[in-house]
Amino acid sequence: MKHFCLLVALFTFLPGIFVATGSEAGEGRYERSIQSVAIPDVVLVNHRGEKVRIKSLLETDEPVIVDFIYATCTTICPILSAGFANLQRKFGQEIEKVNLVSISIDPENDTPKAMGEYMERYQAKPGWDFLSGSRKDVDRVMKAFDAYFRDKMDHQPLNFIRSPGDGKWLRLYGLMSSSDLINELQKMRVK
Amino acid sequence: MNNTITNIMAFIIKFAILNSLILIFIGWAPKTYAAQDVPALSPEEIQSYGERMYREGILPSGEPMKAFVSGDIPVSGTAFTCVSCHLRSGLGSIEGEVTTSPTNGRLLYEPREPFIKGFEHVPSFHNYAVYFPVRPAYTDESLAELIAGGIDPTGRSVMKVMPVYDIDDSDMAILIAYLKTLSEKPSPGVSENEIKFATVIVEGTDPVAVKSMIAPLEFAVNRKNSLSKASETNDRVARMGYNMLGPDLLKKRFSLARWILKGPSSSWRAQLDAYYQADPVFALLGGISEGDWEPVHRFCEENQIPNILPIVDYPVLSDKDWYTLYFSRGVRQEGEAAARYLRGMADLFIGRNVVQVIRDNRKGQALADGFREIWADTGHAATIDIILKEGEQFSQERLQQIIADLKPAALILWDDSSALAAFDDFADIQEGPGLVMASGTFVGESLWTVPEKSREFIYFTYPYRLPHDDVRFDISVRKVLLGKPADNFDRNLIKQSYITNELLGKALMDMRGEYYRDYFFDAIGMMRDEYYPLYERVGFGPGQRFVSKGCFIVQLGKGEKPKLERRSEWVLR
Numbered sequence: 001m002k003h004f005c006l007l008v009a010l011f012t013f014l015p016g017i018f019v020a021t022g023s024e025a026g027e028g029r030y031e032r033s034i035q036s037v038a039i040p041d042v043v044l045v046n047h048r049g050e051k052v053r054i055k056s057l058l059e060t061d062e063p064v065i066v067d068f069i070y071a072t073c074t075t076i077c078p079i080l081s082a083g084f085a086n087l088q089r090k091f092g093q094e095i096e097k098v099n100l101v102s103i104s105i106d107p108e109n110d111t112p113k114a115m116g117e118y119m120e121r122y123q124a125k126p127g128w129d130f131l132s133g134s135r136k137d138v139d140r141v142m143k144a145f146d147a148y149f150r151d152k153m154d155h156q157p158l159n160f161i162r163s164p165g166d167g168k169w170l171r172l173y174g175l176m177s178s179s180d181l182i183n184e185l186q187k188m189r190v191k
Numbered sequence: 192m193n194n195t196i197t198n199i200m201a202f203i204i205k206f207a208i209l210n211s212l213i214l215i216f217i218g219w220a221p222k223t224y225a226a227q228d229v230p231a232l233s234p235e236e237i238q239s240y241g242e243r244m245y246r247e248g249i250l251p252s253g254e255p256m257k258a259f260v261s262g263d264i265p266v267s268g269t270a271f272t273c274v275s276c277h278l279r280s281g282l283g284s285i286e287g288e289v290t291t292s293p294t295n296g297r298l299l300y301e302p303r304e305p306f307i308k309g310f311e312h313v314p315s316f317h318n319y320a321v322y323f324p325v326r327p328a329y330t331d332e333s334l335a336e337l338i339a340g341g342i343d344p345t346g347r348s349v350m351k352v353m354p355v356y357d358i359d360d361s362d363m364a365i366l367i368a369y370l371k372t373l374s375e376k377p378s379p380g381v382s383e384n385e386i387k388f389a390t391v392i393v394e395g396t397d398p399v400a401v402k403s404m405i406a407p408l409e410f411a412v413n414r415k416n417s418l419s420k421a422s423e424t425n426d427r428v429a430r431m432g433y434n435m436l437g438p439d440l441l442k443k444r445f446s447l448a449r450w451i452l453k454g455p456s457s458s459w460r461a462q463l464d465a466y467y468q469a470d471p472v473f474a475l476l477g478g479i480s481e482g483d484w485e486p487v488h489r490f491c492e493e494n495q496i497p498n499i500l501p502i503v504d505y506p507v508l509s510d511k512d513w514y515t516l517y518f519s520r521g522v523r524q525e526g527e528a529a530a531r532y533l534r535g536m537a538d539l540f541i542g543r544n545v546v547q548v549i550r551d552n553r554k555g556q557a558l559a560d561g562f563r564e565i566w567a568d569t570g571h572a573a574t575i576d577i578i579l580k581e582g583e584q585f586s587q588e589r590l591q592q593i594i595a596d597l598k599p600a601a602l603i604l605w606d607d608s609s610a611l612a613a614f615d616d617f618a619d620i621q622e623g624p625g626l627v628m629a630s631g632t633f634v635g636e637s638l639w640t641v642p643e644k645s646r647e648f649i650y651f652t653y654p655y656r657l658p659h660d661d662v663r664f665d666i667s668v669r670k671v672l673l674g675k676p677a678d679n680f681d682r683n684l685i686k687q688s689y690i691t692n693e694l695l696g697k698a699l700m701d702m703r704g705e706y707y708r709d710y711f712f713d714a715i716g717m718m719r720d721e722y723y724p725l726y727e728r729v730g731f732g733p734g735q736r737f738v739s740k741g742c743f744i745v746q747l748g749k750g751e752k753p754k755l756e757r758r759s760e761w762v763l764r
């Protein structure tokens with residue numbers, strides 16, 4: 001009888017567990033592809049007001065993760081930035097070896113002050129830069145990543161991880177969980 | 192029979208115990224919420240505490256709310272506030288195809304269907320409604336389960352996209368009570384058949400400016416009312432209006448009152464209160480003042496009345512105020528752009544002076560303040576400021592003296608056109624500054640008559656699209672003037688009010704019948720950037736309150752009919 005009850009209970013619960021996980025998987029589903037990116041030689045400005053040559057920042061011997069966000073976003077960007085914040089929390093010191101780079105898709109509004117406040121909100125640590133610049137330069141960077149958004153309201157959930165080994169970029173499309181992002185990063189590191 | 196019941200009861204009890212064991216085994220510890228009365232607080236306290244939790248992520252105790260993202264990673268609730276995704280009105284957000292669902296009590300406590308009742312056949316309403324999965328109505332318990340456990344009433348997890356919050360029952364009751372007040376009572380100025388607007392005019396403003404500001408607004412109101420009227424008798428118009436606006440907005444007439452403010456600005460508040468009490472409006476459209484606007488700004492802030500795009504040179508610059516949307520940061524924005532432009536030539540200024548010549552009036556000071564702030568941010572030495580008192584002419588002798596004494600690398604001139612004559616022989620001066628920067632709006636039409644030999648070194652700030660590029664929008668001006676001669680109006684002001692109209696129409700359509708003042712601004716914040724007349728690019732965004740962020744640096748070209756030539760991009764960093 002006990003075994004029967006356990007079986008009944010398991011079968012009763014399994015669908016519930018399955019639905020919950022299935023639905024999460026649906027939200028967390030993402031597409032991955034490898035692409036080459038010719039980083040344009042442009043100078044952007046970071047959230048501390050410092051000029052940054054993006055080619056030097058991205059083409060390093062350490063892994064780099066890039067996303068495209070804007071400071072007043074209410075949909076995708078908070079989730080993407082939560083992902084970056086979580087990476088920094090989970091890895092602690094180790095994450096300093098990974099450069100996290102967020103590039104503004106609203107350069108008109110994203111001044112160093114606005115970006116600095118955003119980074120403070122997400123308790124960003126060293127190793128995570130938020131960059132803005134002229135519309136022309138930002139457009140060049142977006143196009144290089146095949147992630148051009150004519151308008152910030154068109155933006156999409158994208159993360160790009162650069163493998164320091166061969167300089168290729170892993171393009172990840174979709175709202176990812178932190179663990180998915182960490183797994184992808186670790187795979188790139190192993191390579 | 193009794194045995195059967197007993198067996199069933201025994202089975203249920205065993206089943207429940209086993210359920211619990213299984214849940215513990217798989218590591219899931221449900222947090223249950225016992226619906227309780229809201230703590231013994233006044234409605235104002237509940238509103239205040241709830242608002243603070245919703246907007247700032249701060250608990251009534253003053254501590255930050257504890258939140259967890261992706262199920263287990265602790266973060267501060269101040270970084271992941273409710274308002275940052277569900278917006279101030281609680282009616283949610285939409286960007287492209289990404290949506291955040293409404294979280295106001297009225298909609299949470301209704302079942303969600305793939306349509307909006309009464310608007311099933313309106314395309315924009317339909318397209319919006321199908322984004323969200325259907326669900327039953329929330330209860331206090333299931334809402335608490337969503338907030339604290341991340342599970343909605345269908346059993347669906349939202350933890351990938353929403354934090355869960357560790358809130359005790361008492362604070363949860365306050366938050367839920369607050370959500371029930373969000374976008375609940377219709378905003379004043381809206382009735383079944385009408386939306387009331389007003390525009391504020393400061394008495395003494397140039398009459399041409401006033402009629403240029405108001406003509407496009409009245410055009411829009413009349414056109415809307417004509418559409419409503421025609422739809423009552425013309426089936427084709429009714430169908431078109433229904434598809435575009437939905438039945439509710441189509442039916443509503445608009446009215447536009449003129450609130451004229453007289454006397455000193457210190458007396459305006461009482462006048463505004465009297466206008467509002469006599470006939471409350473939903474929002475203020477446009478408005479115009481050649482000087483102060485702060486009393487109107489404060490009135491809107493304290494009464495939570497939206498004011499979109501008043502035509503003013505001195506907007507109130509605030510990171511926190513909510514209820515006024517400005518065209519730009521005013522004349523100050525030109526000063527800021529000038530500093531950013533010079534910042535790009537940093538090497539020129541190492542160890543050398545930058546001199547600001549400032550007319551001692553509000554405009555001169557605002558330009559100089561803007562320049563000074565950005566210049567200081569870049570770590571440069573402070574500018575040397577020379578003040579021109581009222582009535583004092585900036586002469587060639589004064590200019591030569593400044594050059595001899597201070598040897599500036601750049602000279603910034605914040606004065607009207609009368610100062611330009613001092614530069615007529617500037618090209619002949621040895622060791623003069625490399626460039627002179629002036630305000631295009633301060634010198635006005637004299638911008639077009641700068642002597643040929645001065646054009647090479649005088650730069651101007653110009654906060655509009657260049658005129659030869661903007662002619663393509665002249666049709667917009669002609670449309671709202673209904674055949675009246677454009678020369679009798681100020682073209683820039685007509686274009687500004689044209690933008691106000693466009694914004695109003697789009698926002699009201701995007702609001703889908705939810706006529707709440709906070710949602711009005713939430714809807715504007717979700718708009719795409721636009722290419723309207725006058726400004727190179729007009730941008731919105733949640734919480735953004737200055738739609739034009741740009742300013743060109745220009746020089747006057749050569750020849751008898753010169754064009755302005757761009758020397759910078761629209762937005763400088």
